[in-house]
Amino acid sequence: MPLNAEALAARLEETLGEQLVGQTVALGEVTIEVAPEDWIELSTRLRDEPGLGFDTLIDLCGVDYSAYKDGAWEGNRYAVVLHLLSVRKNHRLRVRAFCADDEFPLIASLVDVWPAANWFEREAFDLYGIVFDGHPDLRRILTDYGFIGHPFRKDFPISGHVEMRYDPELKRVVYEPVSIPEREVTPRILREENYGDSGRG
Numbered sequence: 001m002p003l004n005a006e007a008l009a010a011r012l013e014e015t016l017g018e019q020l021v022g023q024t025v026a027l028g029e030v031t032i033e034v035a036p037e038d039w040i041e042l043s044t045r046l047r048d049e050p051g052l053g054f055d056t057l058i059d060l061c062g063v064d065y066s067a068y069k070d071g072a073w074e075g076n077r078y079a080v081v082l083h084l085l086s087v088r089k090n091h092r093l094r095v096r097a098f099c100a101d102d103e104f105p106l107i108a109s110l111v112d113v114w115p116a117a118n119w120f121e122r123e124a125f126d127l128y129g130i131v132f133d134g135h136p137d138l139r140r141i142l143t144d145y146g147f148i149g150h151p152f153r154k155d156f157p158i159s160g161h162v163e164m165r166y167d168p169e170l171k172r173v174v175y176e177p178v179s180i181p182e183r184e185v186t187p188r189i190l191r192e193e194n195y196g197d198s199g200r201g
Helices: 005-019 036-048 117-128
Strands: 020-026 029-034 056-064 078-086 091-098 106-108 131-133 162-167 172-177
Touching: 005 020, 005 029, 005 036, 005 091, 029 036, 036 091, 036 106, 056 117, 117 131
Parallel strands: 029 091, 106 131
Antiparallel strands: 020 029, 056 078, 078 091, 162 172
């Protein structure tokens, strides 16, 4: 029978102890925070400890906290977040670690712990610029060759840095500075009057 969130949180506290930087239980889900220097050791323990058994990495992603809380965030800018599953025990866990250096976000690769981390780490590197130390083939996975910047960073311009087009004279794709003038994007919601009233068909 799977542990409920509170029981799982208690087991994590008992098993991992001082390696936990923080732990929260909200909406029936457990999130733990760990120091980047404990990333590999703690991940290995999460996988191998008999009472935990998180054998499956479901997701790994980067997060840029620079605009969090309307810019009032005072911690480190970049974090890596894991979503883990224990197939045998049927419980889930979210794990977060912040990169120590905002100028060069770096954390150890988890490919040797969960091989499924490979492409997820490449995605976080491509979109956020987080470097995974020890990754066997860390290169871009979604953006084009020669792409400048990391498009999920909060300070990346919406229109990008360059645009591309096919040049019929050169018979190839060429890259040029963006020609779209920069503008403020303000979302607008247009709805019919009485849109949410009951009785609409």
